[in-house]
Amino acid sequence: MTSGEKYVAAAYGVFLVFVLVWAAIIATKLARLERETAELVRLTERRVADDVDG
Amino acid sequence: MTDYLADVAALARKDLRLELRARDTLPAMVLFVVATLVVFHFALPGGAGDDAAYGLLWVALVFTSLLGLGRAWAPETEAGALDGLVLAVSDRSTIWLGKTLAALAFLGAAELVALPAFALFFAPLDGPALAGVALASIGLCAVGSLVSAMAAAARGREVLLPLLFLPLAIPLVVGGVGSSISPDPGTYLAFLGLYDAVFAILSWAAFEYVVTE
Amino acid sequence: MSITKPSLATLAGLAVLLAGVSVVMIFFVAPEDADQGLSQKIFYVHVPIALTAYAAFGLGAWKALRLLLTRGERYDLESYTGIHQGTIFGALTLITGSIWAKASWGVWWTWSSNQLVLFLVLFLFYCAYFMLRFSIEPGPRRERISAVYALFGVALIPVSFLAIRLASDFIHPTVFTREGPQMTGEMFAAFCCSWAAITLLAYVMYRTELAGKRTDLNLRALREALAR
Numbered sequence A: 001m002t003s004g005e006k007y008v009a010a011a012y013g014v015f016l017v018f019v020l021v022w023a024a025i026i027a028t029k030l031a032r033l034e035r036e037t038a039e040l041v042r043l044t045e046r047r048v049a050d051d052v053d054g
Numbered sequence B: 001m002t003d004y005l006a007d008v009a010a011l012a013r014k015d016l017r018l019e020l021r022a023r024d025t026l027p028a029m030v031l032f033v034v035a036t037l038v039v040f041h042f043a044l045p046g047g048a049g050d051d052a053a054y055g056l057l058w059v060a061l062v063f064t065s066l067l068g069l070g071r072a073w074a075p076e077t078e079a080g081a082l083d084g085l086v087l088a089v090s091d092r093s094t095i096w097l098g099k100t101l102a103a104l105a106f107l108g109a110a111e112l113v114a115l116p117a118f119a120l121f122f123a124p125l126d127g128p129a130l131a132g133v134a135l136a137s138i139g140l141c142a143v144g145s146l147v148s149a150m151a152a153a154a155r156g157r158e159v160l161l162p163l164l165f166l167p168l169a170i171p172l173v174v175g176g177v178g179s180s181i182s183p184d185p186g187t188y189l190a191f192l193g194l195y196d197a198v199f200a201i202l203s204w205a206a207f208e209y210v211v212t213e
Numbered sequence C: 001m002s003i004t005k006p007s008l009a010t011l012a013g014l015a016v017l018l019a020g021v022s023v024v025m026i027f028f029v030a031p032e033d034a035d036q037g038l039s040q041k042i043f044y045v046h047v048p049i050a051l052t053a054y055a056a057f058g059l060g061a062w063k064a065l066r067l068l069l070t071r072g073e074r075y076d077l078e079s080y081t082g083i084h085q086g087t088i089f090g091a092l093t094l095i096t097g098s099i100w101a102k103a104s105w106g107v108w109w110t111w112s113s114n115q116l117v118l119f120l121v122l123f124l125f126y127c128a129y130f131m132l133r134f135s136i137e138p139g140p141r142r143e144r145i146s147a148v149y150a151l152f153g154v155a156l157i158p159v160s161f162l163a164i165r166l167a168s169d170f171i172h173p174t175v176f177t178r179e180g181p182q183m184t185g186e187m188f189a190a191f192c193c194s195w196a197a198i199t200l201l202a203y204v205m206y207r208t209e210l211a212g213k214r215t216d217l218n219l220r221a222l223r224e225a226l227a228r
Helices: A003-053 B002-022 B025-043 B050-070 B074-079 B082-088 B093-121 B127-152 B157-181 B185-211 C008-029 C038-070 C075-105 C114-133 C140-167 C185-227
Strands: none
Touching: A003 C038, A003 C075, A003 C185, B002 B025, B002 B093, B025 B050, B025 B093, B050 B093, B050 B127, B050 B157, B074 B082, B093 B127, B093 B185, B127 B157, B127 B185, B127 C140, B157 B185, B157 C114, B157 C140, B185 C140, C008 C038, C008 C185, C038 C075, C038 C114, C038 C140, C038 C185, C075 C114, C075 C140, C075 C185, C114 C140
């Protein structure tokens, strides 16, 4: 690649990388939120069961 | 209107009187600016022209004002008095204006020493340069009191204040240096006036949001 | 979100479509610039990113103003996310701008590019936003102070721009100039397409982030409610 092509590729590449990194961070956050929601569901079900029993 | 001004005057006077009694901030500012100028003499290489010296004057002024601004809200925060003040006045912007005027008085006093020292050590200061100092000082204190109040609400306020203040001070440095070295200082003075107008109005209007719980 | 607002999926799909069309237009339709050669193509990604950053900061400031005037719950998160997006795109502007500077003039940085310098100042300012925000306890005080700071940012943009213009007269002799866009029709079309794609992408990112932050807050509230 000529140097001109390299710089163009670098500029577009950096943009792409940034967006992908952002997506990865969001995905991680989503996974955490999913875990927390599942845990809260368990907590709530247990609570409801306790209320029904007690 | 007169009540407003009376409040402002009372607040500014309070700060001045506190400083006259405690005498901790102003002497520090004066010593700091002179010491900085001396450091600059050693920092400037031999062949550097007057232009470089004017640039460094502005660095000295910005950091000296930072020093003063760091202490600007100390009387209120140390005594827990800010909440009381906020309740006591009818218009909270008077607190900002009073504080700005007091800060301006301190900075002005420091400049009364710094500017002759600069003219002695480095290069003469002409009319436009002094006008630039005056206008920029207004901007520095107007924005500085607001930003200092923000930092006062936060942890690590001594470290936070420079971070908040310096980007906002950059246009003032440009205006000030320009009025000192440019053959056409009028543009730079007009620019400083614009900055002062915009940011003083913004600070005046926004202060109450910064300071209420 | 109301029914009239297009769904996030639709917008994302549209962004992908526009991005694809833009790439085709940039690399196959728009002619190569006579002066700068291939490296001019960076313009199609650098300038829209810069414009998007400004838009994001503007959005953050607008939401901040709404917060101060109406005290609505939602505006704090929306303002914060806007500023966050703006900072991300601002950093991208600096990086792509630096690459373009190296490609055009052989240096990674130059003080004579007003746009680069402006973004540097703004980047510093908005980085301080996050430092400020995370030094204050969460609550209405933090929301208000962040909002005021966001408003100051938007006032700083034109003032800094003027300052930098004025400063260039005495800071460095202008060595590097770049021809203003004497764009052909195809170049302009490619630019508009790219701009639309990047703006849409930024908006999708904004909405996604906002949804994530809101869900986080809701889960925390739910957890606290259950703990009682």
